[in-house]
């Protein structure tokens with residue numbers, strides 16, 4: 001069977017975008033707008049207009065005001081890559097704008113021009129929002145076609161088991177992602193992110209050194225099981241990059257990767273997709289991965305938890321974070337849309353530094 005329809009990146013004038021953010025462009029410092037860091041290590045939130053808690057006197061940054069400004073978008077991409085995830089409140093954004101935003105952030109960050117937007121392997125062609133928009137819902141998977149099982153307290157997924165970076169089973173995985181929740185429950189369904197920079201910095205130097213010599217196999221096992229369950233005969237190809245093809249849904253990546261924008265090292269394994277460490281025996285691999293997965297999920301000092309409100313927007317960098325939903329919704333509806341940009345093939349630059357090492361070298365406090 002011929003490959004299904006190839007996804008089309010949103011029509012952006014790449015040359016104009018890059019030129020407008022080139023060396024001559026004004027340097028934008030988004031920290032000059034009213035914001036706060038959610039935790040020392042991860043998360044920055046821009047204040048919404050009228051937020052009585054803000055005493056900084058700084059101007060309010062509206063996401064809408066910078067969607068067409070390449071210099072500001074370049075600064076936003078850098079901030080997301082440094083802080084892992086950036087939040088906006090009262091930022092009404094269409095699905096098309098979500099796609100353009102993440103694609104522009106990736107291009108301005110220097111991703112290969114062959115990297116477009118991801119199409120989930122199980123997405124049926126021609127869904128109403130477009131194939132590149134992922135519908136995030138606690139009721140359905142992959143659009144409105146497949147209903148999830150009813151969730152009860154005893155059938156809730158275990159949050160600790162769901163930490164992941166998006167689509168690491170792809171040879172060219174994601175850089176930037178943008179999620180907004182359009183049907184917001186009164187309470188419940190928070191999202192948590194964890195810093196891959198801090199996860200790595202929190203390991204002892206001998207352990208870090210050991211991990212730097214390793215690679216790991218990632219596989220989309222959950223999607224393979226879902227396809228079997230729902231009778232999906234074939235996965236989509238290509239999935240946003242000429243390298244994201246094939247029906248195996250697997251890729252080998254370094255266990256520690258260097259972020260191309262910050263230059264910082266981060267841990268790059270996750271419980272949802274990482275199957276085994278290639279260079280170790282199966283027993284060694286299982287034990288070490290279990291330790292690393294627990295290291296990510298059990299240390300709340302490297303995590304941030306975000307409560308969704310109407311028109312909240314989260315933009316994160318999958319190269320340096322992990323995330324999970326909170327499975328406390330029962331029958332309350334929570335639905336949103338996500339755009340997912342593809343970045344570059346993960347790599348480790350042996351000369352790169354950890355986040356703490358780099359900031360200390362610059363004389364900067366890690367939480368600033």
Ligand SMILES: [Fe+2]
Pocket residue numbers: 164165166323
């Ligand atoms: Fe995800």
